[in-house]
Amino acid sequence: MNFFERMQNLDRRWIYIVVALAIIIPLMIPYNSDNVTSPPTENLYQMIDSFAGREDRAVLLSFLHDASTMPELYPMEIAIIRHCFERNIKVFALTFLTSGAPIIDYAFNSVKEEYPDVKSGVDYCNFGFKPQPMALVLGMGDNIANAVNTDAEGRKLESLPIMKGITNYNEMNLVVEFSGSTAGTYWIYYARPKFGVNVALGVTAVMAADEYPYLQSGQLIGMLTGLKGAAEYEKLVDVFAAYRDPKVDYRVKMDAEGNKIIPGRPFGKEVLNDESTKKLINITTQTKAEFTPADYAAFVAKYPEQKAIFDSLTEQEKDKIVIDVSKITPEQRNQMGEYAYRELNKLTYNIDYKFKVARIGMNAQSVAHIMIIVFILLGNIGYFIQRAKTVEK
Amino acid sequence: MKKTIPLIMVIVGGIIFVLYAFSPHKLLQDDFYNKFYLPWAYASAPWAALLGVISLCMMHSSKIKRRAPKWQYSYFFFGGFIITSLAGFIGGTQKGSMLMWIFENMQMPMSSTMFSLLAFYMASAAYKAFRARSAEATVLLIAAIVVMLAQVPLGVKIYKNLPIISQWILDVPNLASKRGIAIGVGLGGVATSLKILLGIERSYLGGTD
Numbered sequence: 001m002n003f004f005e006r007m008q009n010l011d012r013r014w015i016y017i018v019v020a021l022a023i024i025i026p027l028m029i030p031y032n033s034d035n036v037t038s039p040p041t042e043n044l045y046q047m048i049d050s051f052a053g054r055e056d057r058a059v060l061l062s063f064l065h066d067a068s069t070m071p072e073l074y075p076m077e078i079a080i081i082r083h084c085f086e087r088n089i090k091v092f093a094l095t096f097l098t099s100g101a102p103i104i105d106y107a108f109n110s111v112k113e114e115y116p117d118v119k120s121g122v123d124y125c126n127f128g129f130k131p132q133p134m135a136l137v138l139g140m141g142d143n144i145a146n147a148v149n150t151d152a153e154g155r156k157l158e159s160l161p162i163m164k165g166i167t168n169y170n171e172m173n174l175v176v177e178f179s180g181s182t183a184g185t186y187w188i189y190y191a192r193p194k195f196g197v198n199v200a201l202g203v204t205a206v207m208a209a210d211e212y213p214y215l216q217s218g219q220l221i222g223m224l225t226g227l228k229g230a231a232e233y234e235k236l237v238d239v240f241a242a243y244r245d246p247k248v249d250y251r252v253k254m255d256a257e258g259n260k261i262i263p264g265r266p267f268g269k270e271v272l273n274d275e276s277t278k279k280l281i282n283i284t285t286q287t288k289a290e291f292t293p294a295d296y297a298a299f300v301a302k303y304p305e306q307k308a309i310f311d312s313l314t315e316q317e318k319d320k321i322v323i324d325v326s327k328i329t330p331e332q333r334n335q336m337g338e339y340a341y342r343e344l345n346k347l348t349y350n351i352d353y354k355f356k357v358a359r360i361g362m363n364a365q366s367v368a369h370i371m372i373i374v375f376i377l378l379g380n381i382g383y384f385i386q387r388a389k390t391v392e393k
Numbered sequence: 394m395k396k397t398i399p400l401i402m403v404i405v406g407g408i409i410f411v412l413y414a415f416s417p418h419k420l421l422q423d424d425f426y427n428k429f430y431l432p433w434a435y436a437s438a439p440w441a442a443l444l445g446v447i448s449l450c451m452m453h454s455s456k457i458k459r460r461a462p463k464w465q466y467s468y469f470f471f472g473g474f475i476i477t478s479l480a481g482f483i484g485g486t487q488k489g490s491m492l493m494w495i496f497e498n499m500q501m502p503m504s505s506t507m508f509s510l511l512a513f514y515m516a517s518a519a520y521k522a523f524r525a526r527s528a529e530a531t532v533l534l535i536a537a538i539v540v541m542l543a544q545v546p547l548g549v550k551i552y553k554n555l556p557i558i559s560q561w562i563l564d565v566p567n568l569a570s571k572r573g574i575a576i577g578v579g580l581g582g583v584a585t586s587l588k589i590l591l592g593i594e595r596s597y598l599g600g601t602d
Contacts, residue, residue, distance in 0.1 A: 012517040019516045033546035036556055067496070067504035098442070102486065102496040109488045131438030139431050146427060194414075205544075206511075212563055213572055228544050366545035368512060373538055375520040380534070383524050 004382040015375065022371040026363040032282050033363050034235075037272060040215055041232040044200045044222025046267050047174055048080065049241070051089045053260045055165040058090035062177040062187070063107075066099035069180035069204050074107065075230035075358035076202040077178055079237055081111045082355060085118050086241040087262055090162055092172065094127035094136070094148075096183075101129040101152070110354055121151070121160040128152025137186050141169050141195035169197040174221070178202040182210050188219050202229065227365055230358035235281050237355070240267050243280065244346045246291055247298035251339065280349050283356045283363075287326040289347035296321045299347075303340050310336075310344075325350070396598050403597075407590045449474075536562050 051057035061080065065073055084091040093104045104126050112118055120126065127148050130136050139147030144166065145157040157163055166172055175197055177184035187199040198221045201211055205226025214220045224233055241264040244250070250263045271277060279286070291299060296314070300307045309332055313323045325345050333341050413421045453467035480491035487493070525531040542548030543559030588594035 010520070012521070015517045015520055016513050019513055023512070034549075035546055036549050038556065038560075067501045068508040070501060071505050071509060102493060105486065105488060105493065106497065131442070132434040135431050135434040139427065142422070142427060147431065209563070209567065209571065212568055213575055216564060216568055226544075362546060366547045368516070369541050369545045370547055372516045372519050373541060375516060376523050376534070376538065379520045379523065380525055 004385045007378060007382045008386060018375075019368060019371060022367045023364045026367045027360065030283050030360050030363055032278075032284060033359070033366060034278065034281065035228065035231045035359065035362055037232040037236060038225075038229075040220075040223040040225070041229055041236065042222075042267070042269075044176070044224065045083070045233065045236045045240070047198060047200070047221055048083055048089060048176075049087060049267060051174070052087040052264075053089075053262045055090075056171050058092055058162075058166050058172040058174075059084060060172050060175045061091065061093040061104075062175060062179075062184075063093060063095040063100040063104050064097060064177055064179040064181075064183045065103070066097060067103065070103065071361070072204045072226045072230065073178045073180065073202055074103070075227065075361070076224045076233060077103075077107045078111050078354060079230060079233040079358070080176060080202075081107055081124075082114075083233075083237045083241045085111060085115045085123065086237065087264055088123075088260075090166065091124045092127060092162075093124070094130050096130060096133040096136075098129050104128065104152070114352060114355075120153070121155060122162055125157075125160060125162045126152040133183075133186055134190065137191050138194070140172070141191060141197070143168055144172060169195040172197075174198045174200065176200045176202060180204045180207060182207065184211070185214075188214055192219060200224075227358050227361050231362045234356060234358050236267075238280050238349070238351055239271060239277055240264050242346070242351070244343065246295040246347060249302040250343070251302075281359070282349070283351075283359045286348050286350040287324050289323045289325065289344055290317075291321045291323075291347075292319070293321060303336075306336050306340050396595070399598060400592055400595065404590060404592055407586075411590070536566075 048059055051059060061077065063077065081091060093108070095101055095104060108124060108126060118124065128151065130148065136147055145163060148157055150156060151160065169191065175187050175191065177187055177199070179201065180203070184199070184201045184203070187197065191197045192199050199219065200222040201220055202224040203211055205228070208223070208225040211220065211223060215223050224230060243265050244263065245265070248261065250261060253260060255261050300310050303310070310323065313328065315322045315324070323344065325348055328341070409425065413426060453470045456464050456467045477492065477495055480495055484490040484492060523534060525534050539555065540559045540562055542551065543555040548555050585594060589597070
């Protein structure tokens with residue numbers, strides 16, 4: 001038996017071992033792979049972003065999946081919730097599956113740890129498990145408070161501050177369904193034609209092909225596809241929503257013209273192509289906040305009382321002023337105050353692990369994809385060589 | 394009688410929902426849907442869940458009694474069901490509760506592992522079966538490789554226009570066939586619905602009648 005014959009009859013356990021290694025090694029040794037964002041992801045990001053700071057707009061997240069599809073769908077969910085929290089967007093969540101209820105709790109609680117000011121019933125609202133999808137999808141088109149009645153904690157919806165300005169799909173004008181099946185079509189079939197609600201999907205990669213017709217016809221305003229979609233959304237949140245300008249004081253809620261100051265920056269394709277964007281999407285640990293002298297002066301001007309502490313932490317690197325947050329002692333952090341520390345930490349662009357998990361996963365997926373392609377090619381080469389030999393004989 | 398009453402219920406209910414979908418009249422939109430249908434729908438849901446639990450318990454207990462293949466695993470069902478239910482009823486469902494601990498440390502990793510096994514089967518199947526045996530198979534093979542490569546950052550590094558080509562494959566040839574199937578399914582759905590509404594299709598009643 002020659003080499004190619006052996007390869008054709010390779011035991012599948014060898015393939016499993018190679019795939020396992022292709023997944024495990026990139027997870028253990030992460031590298032900064034950049035994910036090119038696709039239009040369906042960008043459209044969804046921009047749609048959600050357009051609700052920033054508005055009382056009369058809200059996003060509804062529908063968690064229609066159980067724990068099995070969490071590796072792909074959960075990173076999307078926390079990326080969108082984070083986006084909403086960063087940009088002061090009202091966010092609601094519900095599930096039509098009993099097994100989806102703990103996922104909503106888990107997602108909100110995980111993201112909330114980084115946003116101590118965010119409150120349930122004020123900034124977000126969890127409807128929890130609701131039976132009868134059809135009844136609810138159509139009922140909310142008339143009046144959300146009537147159709148849903150109470151949130152997951154049993155509070156009357158009408159009494160919650162988050163409901164101010166929110167009546168039906170006219171205000172809660174975007175539904176994002178996370179699903180491992182075609183269940184998202186509930187919203188496309190019933191809610192969109194009757195009430196005009198915007199619908200977007202977050203689906204597992206294997207289900208994406210089923211949803212493309214709706215995307216192309218405009219029935220879906222955006223779609224996140226598998227881990228790739230999640231990684232793209234994570235990147236957009238880092239580059240735009242979680243971005244902090246050292247010169248802007250985000251504590252001041254109104255600017256000189258009376259407009260609300262919303263953290264982050266507006267979406268722009270050119271920003272994505274900019275070299276400086278790369279440092280914002282690094283998945284490896286970053287502990288240094290880099291300033292130009294002008295940016296540093298503007299930053300410390302916002303915190304005149306803490307200027308001495310900041311000055312003591314600065315280091316000069318080429319033409320940049322650098323502060324390494326890992327060198328800040330607990331005493332210095334206390335003196336600085338929690339708000340100033342958090343703002344400084346945000347300028348390091350050291351994104352928390354849970355907010356870059358899809359990008360880390362994409363490293364592994366990348367290698368696994370290449371590996372599968374190599375397998376396919378090897379299999380075909382062996383097949384043709386064997387066939388040629390058979391013809392010769 | 395056993396079949397006539399359910400048949401009348403389905404026909405009347407179906408017609409009311411058709412009218413509800415197309416008529417903006419208050420009688421249908423508000424009186425029927427919001428005041429009548431919604432409360433009844435919510436009231437019926439717990440009974441449906443109870444029916445599911447009873448059915449599942451009956452199935453597993455009968456499996457244990459009959460010593461059906463792999464009957465031992467049914468004990469795990471009862472164990473998991475009882476412990477998880479008690480954890481939820483006693484400790485609540487909030488963060489830090491036992492239910493959430495079970496969810497985070499048992500259900501999440503186990504379910505995710507099952508789903509992730511798909512990658513291994515795909516790799517093995519691709520290696521064993523994905524062969525360019527004919528012109529059609531070759532086209533499929535090339536399209537699959539392009540789409541797979543375009544999905545990952547490494548593919549974009551190899552050739553920067555790969556995502557555009559992949560998007561074209563997904564949007565044009567893929568959707569052309571996909572739409573054909575979808576329209577066929579849609580027409581089939583409409584025909585079946587009409588047959589049910591008119592009482593021609595009765596297989597859902599569980600007999601031939």
